[in-house]
Amino acid sequence: MKPMFNPSLMCMDLLNIKEQIQVLNKRADFYHVDIMDGHFVKNITLSPDFVKAIHPICDIPLDCHLMVTTPDDFIEPLAKAGAGFICPHAETINSEAFRIINKIHDNGCKVGVVLNPATPVSYIKHYIHKLDKITVMSVDPGFSGQPFIPEMLDKIRELKQLKEENGYHYLIEVDGSCNKRTFKQLTEAGTEVFVVGSTGLFGLDSNLETAWDKMIADFNQEVNA
Template sequence: MTAPFPEPHFAISLYCSDFRNPAPQVEYLNTVADTYHVDIMDGHFSPSMGLCTSWIEQILPLSTLRNEVHMMVTDPDHWIDQLVAAGATMLTPHVESLGAHAFRTLRIIRENGCGAGIAVNPLTSFAECEMLLERVDLVTVMTVEIGYSGEPLIPETLRKIEQLARFRDEHGLNYEIQIDGSCNEKNFKTMREAGADTFVLGNTGIFKRDPDIRKAWAMTLDAYEQATGEKTANNR
């Protein structure tokens, strides 16, 4: 199977981090994780509100990892300049909000020096994102409904992960398949077997395991390895 890297990668959802004192968590996770996953929500496209740009501006300078912003917003173009200025290195708008100007928005993201991703909601079909796949570095598959932390996996989304992995192989592409939603020991194995490269770790993935982020991280890696039988490269 063609993939951007052979081992699983882990993205940390800053939306689930300790807002009272995030710096120590970020400083440790810099040494072990692969990506920070940053949720922006406008209260329109998503029923919830995500991280504000002023908070992001304060926290991302502490990051030494890739800073990927998941844009759960109605008008992605409105946010690009703000997020680039705040420290984003990859921007991931939703297919459902790109509309008729999808190619233009992805081009603008790249012109701003960022990687370009797309995200797809559970009900959005593979066919609706197929034309964009040659233009992106990352595809985020939502395996839960957006705006609701802690929701169970929607198993029908596994079929879309398989389609994305198959299309990548058949066309010699190299986009990363990232899974957002219910990434934990209940689902790691089926997600990985479907073709997942990167797992977004939120409350059930890491932060609710233990208040000590070092212990929580060790528990997460152990949970992944026990569930999949696959060793990771992140225990460094």
């Protein structure tokens, strides 16, 4: 499978959103939108209103990562705003996971689930077959630029094995410290979608086209080494 890249929009230059979206429309596979409530994680970044504002100029799916305590409150607003994927954390939905998953699908969106570093794959085993994407957090959630947690490679391998053995259709995504230092080991473990933020993309050059070219060169150089 061709690697897919999911730029984290909270790391972009928010003073030049339209210009940067136009650059990424031609290159990226998804847009990663972090929705935070100040409770599940301590900070607050983007919102359903942000999704609504940029949706008209986006040519690829908006992938909404819900770092919120009550994801049910965000499903309908995000679906109406134009979300393509809605991805709550498993830690926030397991008391009502099937209802939440069905609600996301019923609102016309694909369903992802996000696993914190300390959350095992077994936590989602009863509904894993219903998921369109599983995101492995390779850093603790809430802040960009954290160091990679190497123990997550075994979790990625486990998801890859389960997918192959059972014919599941979910995409395997990694969020956190996807960059030149980790591309090779993440790819070898089974990562299919890379969330790229400050270290992987936006910090490589002030010109986003140049930064993207550098990222792809880094990826190809490391993975093919």
